[in-house]
Amino acid sequence: MNSQPHRGERGDRGDRADRADRGERRPSRPQRGRPAPRKDGPRRPPPEDPARRAALDVLRAVRERDAYANLVLPDLLRERRIKGRDAALATELTYGASRAQGLLDAVITACLDRPLSRVDGVVLDGLRLGAYQLLRTRIPEHAAVTSTVDLVRADAGSHTAGFVNAVLRAVSAKDEAAWLDELAPSPDEDPIGNFALRTAHPRWVARSFAEALGDKGPELEAALAADDARPEVHLVARPGEISADELAAITGGDPAPYSPYGVRLPAGSGDPADAEPVREKLAAVQDEGSQLCAVAVTRVPVDGRDERWLDLCAGPGGKALMLGALAALSGATVDAVEKAPHRANLVRKSTEGLPVTVHVADGREPELEEGYDRVLVDAPCSGLGSLRRRPESRWRRQPSDVADLTKLQAELLASALKLVRPGGIVTYVVCSPHLAETEGVVGEIARRAKAETLDAREFFPGVPQLGDGPYVQLWPHRHGTDAMFCAVLRRPETA
Numbered sequence: 016m017n018s019q020p021h022r023g024e025r026g027d028r029g030d031r032a033d034r035a036d037r038g039e040r041r042p043s044r045p046q047r048g049r050p051a052p053r054k055d056g057p058r059r060p061p062p063e064d065p066a067r068r069a070a071l072d073v074l075r076a077v078r079e080r081d082a083y084a085n086l087v088l089p090d091l092l093r094e095r096r097i098k099g100r101d102a103a104l105a106t107e108l109t110y111g112a113s114r115a116q117g118l119l120d121a122v123i124t125a126c127l128d129r130p131l132s133r134v135d136g137v138v139l140d141g142l143r144l145g146a147y148q149l150l151r152t153r154i155p156e157h158a159a160v161t162s163t164v165d166l167v168r169a170d171a172g173s174h175t176a177g178f179v180n181a182v183l184r185a186v187s188a189k190d191e192a193a194w195l196d197e198l199a200p201s202p203d204e205d206p207i208g209n210f211a212l213r214t215a216h217p218r219w220v221a222r223s224f225a226e227a228l229g230d231k232g233p234e235l236e237a238a239l240a241a242d243d244a245r246p247e248v249h250l251v252a253r254p255g256e257i258s259a260d261e262l263a264a265i266t267g268g269d270p271a272p273y274s275p276y277g278v279r280l281p282a283g284s285g286d287p288a289d290a291e292p293v294r295e296k297l298a299a300v301q302d303e304g305s306q307l308c309a310v311a312v313t314r315v316p317v318d319g320r321d322e323r324w325l326d327l328c329a330g331p332g333g334k335a336l337m338l339g340a341l342a343a344l345s346g347a348t349v350d351a352v353e354k355a356p357h358r359a360n361l362v363r364k365s366t367e368g369l370p371v372t373v374h375v376a377d378g379r380e381p382e383l384e385e386g387y388d389r390v391l392v393d394a395p396c397s398g399l400g401s402l403r404r405r406p407e408s409r410w411r412r413q414p415s416d417v418a419d420l421t422k423l424q425a426e427l428l429a430s431a432l433k434l435v436r437p438g439g440i441v442t443y444v445v446c447s448p449h450l451a452e453t454e455g456v457v458g459e460i461a462r463r464a465k466a467e468t469l470d471a472r473e474f475f476p477g478v479p480q481l482g483d484g485p486y487v488q489l490w491p492h493r494h495g496t497d498a499m500f501c502a503v504l505r506r507p508e509t510a
Contacts, residue, residue, distance in 0.1 A: 068166060072091065073105075075136075077407050092105060108148065109406075114407075115147055117409075137170050141179055148163070199212045211239070214240050215409075248281075249302050250292075256340070276306055304446075305333055308393075313338070313341050317440055319438065322348065324388065325349070325352070343369050347388075348371075388439050390441045394428070395420060399412070400445070421452055428441070429464065440506075444502075447500060454486060475501075486501065487499075
């Protein structure tokens with residue numbers, strides 16, 4: 016009789032005995048029956064790209080908290096110590112996806128079988144980020160899709176990965192030009208709608224540009240295209256402290272073409288706040304159009320005394336700094352009025368050491384002694400002229416905002432004409448080309464006050480293409496500046 020055990024029996028018992036002798040744990044029995052439910056989220060957190068993570072977090076802050084991308088991103092980059100190429104990529108993706116949101120949403124909607132409003136917010140942020148990479152950058156398709164899927168999976172759970180992957184693969188089936196050919200209205204039947212989608216603008220904003228330009232053709236297209244491009248960085252050299260040539264030499268930029276104090280740096284030059292002259296308060300970040308308007312305030316000739324100047328809407332302090340520096344050189348003083356205390360503090364910080372007195376007050380009734388020689392009204396406005404630098408604003412603003420703002424603008428301008436002395440000058444400035452905020456406000460208030468409207472073009476020497484006057488409207492496609500509007504009024508001597 017064969018006493019040898021069957022093959023395997025001896026081995027199994029022997030293995031268990033050997034493991035027991037070695038003190039090893041018995042291996043667990045394989046699971047049987049229904050498998051355990053899948054857990055949400057990845058089994059292992061995917062390695063995250065810091066640049067794309069930063070961009071997605073900013074997009075989420077903009078959507079959930081109405082945050083401003085140009086304020087959130089720099090702080091986030093510093094907090095996470097993201098520098099160099101990663102910082103540049105994060106900036107490009109954040110601002111680019113914010114600017115192009117309407118266009119991206121149109122393409123994403125075309126790839127969905129449900130309304131965009133039914134897509135989870137976090138997932139939608141990711142789809143916009145991925146679609147921007149696919150349509151408007153040279154990032155390889157696999158990198159754009161995979162990185163986006165990983166980010167969304169980490170935030171929204173693994174169950175979203177397949178959906179995001181499928182939508183982005185559908186987006187990548189065509190390039191931007193092909194999508195626009197499919198989705199944009201006919202240029203013959205709806206030229207404004209066509210340009211609006213092609214340049215990622217809301218239709219009502221494109222219409223306001225067309226009305227201000229008096230053009231629905233090539234010039235409108237050029238204006239919207241310039242407004243959709245990454246802007247150059249503009250610095251202002253503080254008068255009396257450093258020249259534009261010196262600032263340009265230090266920063267590696269070029270002296271601005273129109274402002275005697277301006278320097279331009281290429282788009283994507285990094286955080287301008289890191290530049291040494293800016294840290295030492297010898298220079299500041301300010302669009303060249305704003306510089307030109309602030310300088311124009313001081314160029315208008317006045318008869319007699321010229322020593323009391325007023326900045327009626329001074330926050331956050333850019334033009335107040337320029338006026339204060341020029342006042343220091345000419346022996347004048349500046350009263351700066353700002354309604355919001357935290358913005359008034361910003362004005363105090365920016366004008367420290369200059370002959371500027373800051374007042375926390377409503378510019379419509381500031382309770383200051385009348386008789387100023389020059390008054391600047393840099394009025395709160397829709398900001399349609401600075402959409403390049405505030406990428407998410409174009410999708411946040413509504414047409415109804417303009418109606419509310421024009422009432423405030425008119426009241427501020429009327430207050431300024433009351434505060435200026437007879438023969439004194441009031442300069443009205445808004446960063447908007449919308450006719451209701453520009454010619455509409457100035458024309459009505461000047462008529463009521465019987466103020467003289469001067470030809471503002473005379474105070475922008477060397478600046479071309481300023482139109483027929485008497486107002487000045489700057490444009491990104493003509494001047495490379497924000498779309499600033501400027502009007503100059505003189506209070507009559509007999510008023």
